[in-house]
Amino acid sequence: MSGHALLEIRGLRARVGETEILKGLDLTVRAGEVHAIMGPNGSGKSTLAGVLAGRDAYQVTAGTVTLDGQDLLGLPPETRAARGVFLGFQYPVEIPGVGNLYFLRTALNALRAGRGEEPLDAIDFLALAKEKMKLVELDPAFGSRSLNEGFSGGEKKRNEVFQMAVLEPRLAILDEIDSGLDIDALRVVSRGVEAVRGPARAIVLVTHYQRLLDHVVPDVVHVMAGGRIVRTGGRELARELEQTGYAWAGERGATIPGEVRP
């Protein structure tokens, strides 16, 4: 049922300054699959997401990452984006004075240009945006507001999913897209994620709650601890974790420091 290996990570090690955070990580995600990466705070989930997207603060010291068999680590973030990598941010940034839709159209057309496609004109874009805003029940008023400025936590997350739905990435990595959401918002966000799900795409959900996985049922669940994947299983693994917690993971991984905002 699953397709070819879309994302392949082998022996990945990465550090921030002198501190090694990812300590030899392996992961294969096939086209069509949804993976969940769970794990205690500080285990390196956001670091992994940041390394895949090309954040400057992290230094990769060993290992390989390929997308469709092609090296990803040598590419700047915008080129990775053009290849189809999308990161849903745990903390989406605010950009005052830059309209939400203006930003998204600039992004979409930059991606299209990167793929050698014609830009989408304002009218076609607006039609597309309207449809996708409906999908995540984002009020049209959010279109002209400044990017994320004054948005509530839930609105920011919804906006991330809205952007994903418009940009149609091949590999979407959603970092704690469920944190701080009430049950309604969780349902809406899940619907947005399900809409992106498809045979040519893959989704990696980073979360430490099982409840998102009731709505978006993953094909594979991983547990991360101390900078490595320490267990892999089916969706029942997520339920098990809910019962037992992550205490056991600490023994197999490194110590588990508290979470620090990147």
Next chain:
Amino acid sequence: MTTAQQLKELTEQRYRYGFVTDVEADAVPPGLSEEIIRLISRKKGEPEFMLAWRLRAYHHWLGLEAPTWAHLRIAPIDYQSIVYYSAPRSKKPLGSLEEVDPEVKRAFEKLGIPLEEQLRLAGVAVDAVFDSVSVATTYKERLAEKGIVFCSFSEAVREHPALVEEHLGSVVPATDNFFAALNSAVFSDGSFVYVPRGVRCPMELSTYFRINAKDTGQFERTLIVADEGAQVSYLEGCTAPMRDENQLHAAVVELVARDGAQIKYSTVQNWYPGDAEGRGGIYNFVTKRGTAHRGAKISWTQVETGSAITWKYPSVILLGDDSVGEFHSVALTNHLQQADTGTKMIHVGKNTRSTIVSKGISAGRGQNAYRGLVKIAKGAAGARNHSQCDSLLIGDRCGAHTFPTIEVRNPTATVEHEATTSKISEDQLFYCRQRGISEEDAVSMIVNGFARQVLKELPMEFAVEAQKLLGLSLEGSVG
């Protein structure tokens, strides 16, 4: 690549207007003296009152010292090495566009300012000033039908001497300050606008200033008079060739808004800023001021991206009751550029209102200072001012400074001042890049977002140009 390297690479910006036009020039010898002033006045065929006015200004200037209070480092200027008058030579007096030197026409075309009327964007009349003289004014006849005068200052002195004599120096006296006095003594041209009572000017008026000749200063003077209830929107743009020496531009702009009149004055200033090491560039020392009579409104909008040094404070004297003054400014400094700019709002009349929005952007080793004065006179009951000064820093070698001064002499007045300083963060840049937007485009987008409140005050076609200019002037400097 490290951020420092990116910063360096991305700030190596090119100036697109740095070309020199080869024209035969009619110039006076360098230096300043009574003889030179008499020569300039004679060349322009001026009436006696003009020469007398110039000479008074000159003698006053001799007793003045260049101001040193601004937050600027200015190398000493040798006023005796400057050429105070240079004009493209023409065989006969300029009567029509056909007689403009084709080289000069081509220069303006390169700048995107074609002088042929049929080529102009509908709705903008242009006065083009090349070095010391106005070379062409478009749409004059159409404006004349409504009684609007739009011409070069020289022509106004010849054709409308009474209007000029009445208003010249009425807002910025010849003795106002060092650079205004210098301008008054030697100014060679500029634009003149008169809009009669109750007339709403049917198109944007615009002046385009170009410094071409070497070692030449540009000293233009603009005078705009909007009679009772009249309305006019005026724009100015400017560029200069790239040269290793600094060139002086000391202009004066005077606005008179009679009762109920409205003047909107917009500037997109893109004088050559100097190179990345701070060599060359224009010294832009400008005095701009308007007087708003009862119920009148004067609105200054400026986008300052060029010049090595900018020293200017477009101001409004709110003389009449219920008059309104506005100042919207974006000032960008990159490399070693310095700007000390802001405004003065002088509230004299009752229930006068003023708004100040200043957006300073500093990149490279640029230094940007906002300097503002809000003065509420004793009689200005119910006066209100709101000031907002925001600074954006790109990188950590630049500086932003604010020097607001508030003087309130009437207890019923309301004065509010807000100030913020922010930086373009790595997080913002990464967010944009993750979405596929290049670093350069991201910086330009963030800067434009920061400046949006001001840019939206500009007339449409200039807003687009200004937006591009901001991106170009930064070419993505990262912090």
